[in-house]
Amino acid sequence: MSGGEVLRLAGIVRESIVDGPGIRFTVFCQGCPHGCPGCHNPETHDFKGGSDCSVDRLMEEIDKDPILSGVTFSGGEPFCQAEAFENMGRKVKDRGLSLTVFSGFTYEELMKMAEKDIHVKGLLELTDLLIDGPFEESLRDLTLQFRGSSNQRLIDMNRTRESGDIVIWEQDTGVRH
Template identity: 40%
Template sequence: MGCLKEKIKVAGFLENSLVNGDGIRSVLFVSGCTHNCEECHNKAMQSREYGELVGLDNVYERIMRNYPLINGVTFSGGEPFENSDALYKLARKIKNNSDMNIWCYTGYKYEELMNSDKSEWKELLKSIDVLIDGKFIREFKDESLRYRGSKNQRIINVQKSIVSNRIIKLDI
C-alpha cells in the first residue's frame, strides 16, 4: 500500500503509553463519537470539530518513528469505527510494514460490527488484533480493571474470533 492521501481528524496522539493496551504503544485518538456515554473520559473528543485535520501519511510516519520501540498501536477516541474509512487503510499499512499489533477501543459491540452492512467497519475489524468493545457504563465502572473502564466491556481477540466464528475473549 503506497501513499495514504486521506486525512483524519486527530483529537490527540501519545507517542508511547503503557495503559492503552499491552506493551508500549502509540495511541491515536480520533474525533467524533455519537455514543455520548455518561461520564465519558474523552468528552471533548465526541465532537467532530475537535482536534486537527491530519494526513494519514503523517500519522503513519509519526507512528513508525516510534518503531521498533513500541509493540503496537491503539486506536481510541472519540469512536474509531466512525472513522473506519480512513483507519482501516492506516491499519493495513502499519500491518504491511511492521510486526506491530493493533488494539482498538469502541463503544460498539463486536456483534454489531460483524453484522453491519458497512464494509469499512468489517475492513477495520479485520485489521485489528484486539478489540475492547462496549459503551462505558457508569454503573459498571471499575477502576481495578486493566484496559477497560466498566465491567460490561470485553477484551476480544479479533483474529481468533473471526476464524472460529465466535467471540474469543482475552483474560487480562
C-alpha cells in the same frame, strides 16, 4: 486527499502502556455518537472539534519509534472514520505491529455494520484486540485492564475469527500478529 487519507484527531500519545498490551502509539479520533455519561474523553465527542492529520504523517511518527509493540485506535469512535482507520490499520499491520481498537459499539453491532460497510469490515479484519461496548458509569471499575467498565470486553479478534465465536483475550496468551 480522500477520506481514507485523513483522520480527524483529538490527539495522540506516542508511548502508552494503558491503551493495550505493550508500548503503544495511541491515536485518539475526534467525534463520537455514544455520549456515554462519565466518559473518560468527553472532549472527543464533537465531530467538528479536533484537527485533521494525514495517515502518512501519523505513520512517519510511528516509524520513528523502534520500541513500539503496536498502535491503538481510541476515541471518540474510530468506526465513525472507518475508511481512514482501515487505511492506517493496513499500514500498521504492514509494519508488523499489533492493532488494538476501542469502540463504544459492541462486537455484535460492529458485525452488523460490517455487512453494509466494507471499511468497518476491513478495520475489524485488521484488528488484533477489540475493546468493545459503551462505558457504563454504574459498572465503572478502576481495577480492570485497558477499560473503564465491566461490560466492556477484551476480544481476541484473531482467535474469534478462527473459531467463529467470541474469544476473550487473556494477557498470558498475548495478542498474535
